[in-house]
Amino acid sequence: MLGKVLQLIKRSDIVAEVLDAREPSLTRSKKIENFAIKNNKKVLLILNKGDLVPLWVLKAWKQYFESNEDIKTIYISSTHHLGTKVLRDAMKALLKGQKGIVLFVGYPKTGKSSIINALKGKHSAFTSAHPLEYGYTKTIQLFKIDNKIYAWDTPGVIPPDGDELEKIIRGYNVDRLEDPVKPALLLIERILKFTSAAILKQIYKTEFSDPYDLLVKIATKRGWINKTDKEPNVEMAAKAIIRDFHEGKITYYTLPPSLNRDDKSSSV
Known part of the structure; x- marks a missing residue:
């Protein structure tokens, strides 16, 4: 290609x-x-x-x-x-x-x-x-x-390349991921690096303590429960987060190297 x-x-x-x-x-x-x-x-x-x-x-x-x-x-x-x-x-x-x-x-x-x-x-x-x-x-x-x-x-x-986070940001097909949880956690961490957690809490209408907890809360809230162990299906939640990013549902921004920012004032 x-x-x-x-x-x-x-x-x-x-x-x-x-x-x-x-x-x-x-x-x-x-x-x-x-x-x-x-x-x-x-x-x-x-x-x-x-x-x-x-x-x-x-x-x-x-x-x-x-x-x-x-x-x-x-x-x-x-x-x-x-x-x-x-x-x-x-x-x-x-x-x-x-x-x-x-x-x-x-x-x-x-x-x-x-x-x-x-x-x-x-x-x-x-x-x-x-x-x-x-x-x-x-x-x-x-x-x-x-x-x-x-x-x-x-x-x-351009075929998505780079590490796990870069591939996701560059549009890698979420359905081809063997384990979507790790890149989803990396994506959440990146989003939180540049914006307030309040943005994600507002989008998913839930409180959470850390990136993995957010996946658990999303799965629970949407009824995505594994039939075998009755645990929240965090894989489905991870795919949802990645798709929402690709579809522009998650708003945040990064700044060019010429601008330094120490605070998390990047909510939109």
Whole structure:
């Protein structure tokens, strides 16, 4: 899968990397960015799910990426169709008035498909189909965003990599986890590192003393009880927590390295 993404990068002018605005650092793929830059492609960072974090946080990340790494950055919310014009204008600026092809890349669950669908509005139109590679039976299509901008009608899915926590944040399929409890506990710990426990208590409408206790309380509250030992099914609760994170039901935010924060004032 990654090989096909790299192949498409070579056939594009802009690589638009979609990030989760809650976790911009952990949803970046420096491997993809470095490959794009090495092949003389322009990189655009898109902070998606911007509705889940405060505006000042989005601005802080934008300033950080543009000032410290010289990478054009915008923030949008594809689910609320906010920022589509900003995205179009950013692509035009990077192309400097020339024609070009854009490839949207990113880890699963970052919202690439939603962005592509938003761009496929009444102003877009399909062009001819292209074979992905010699001997590859499937084809992909370019769609026309405007008179000079085209995009591949396929999200460049980056396979989730990294440690257990990073894989979860990067959209690893929860149903493929042999043991969802450990990564769920790591995710809860990360959330609590950046926000108040009150947020999770409000979302799940229960009190809890630690991450594992939260899983027990969720399972109990929802009637997920093992038939054999009559104990709460914490595996089901763990999967629920991870899915809720992927679906944007859990709101918190991280800050760029340029900003230090010692307090837990990041509740949204």
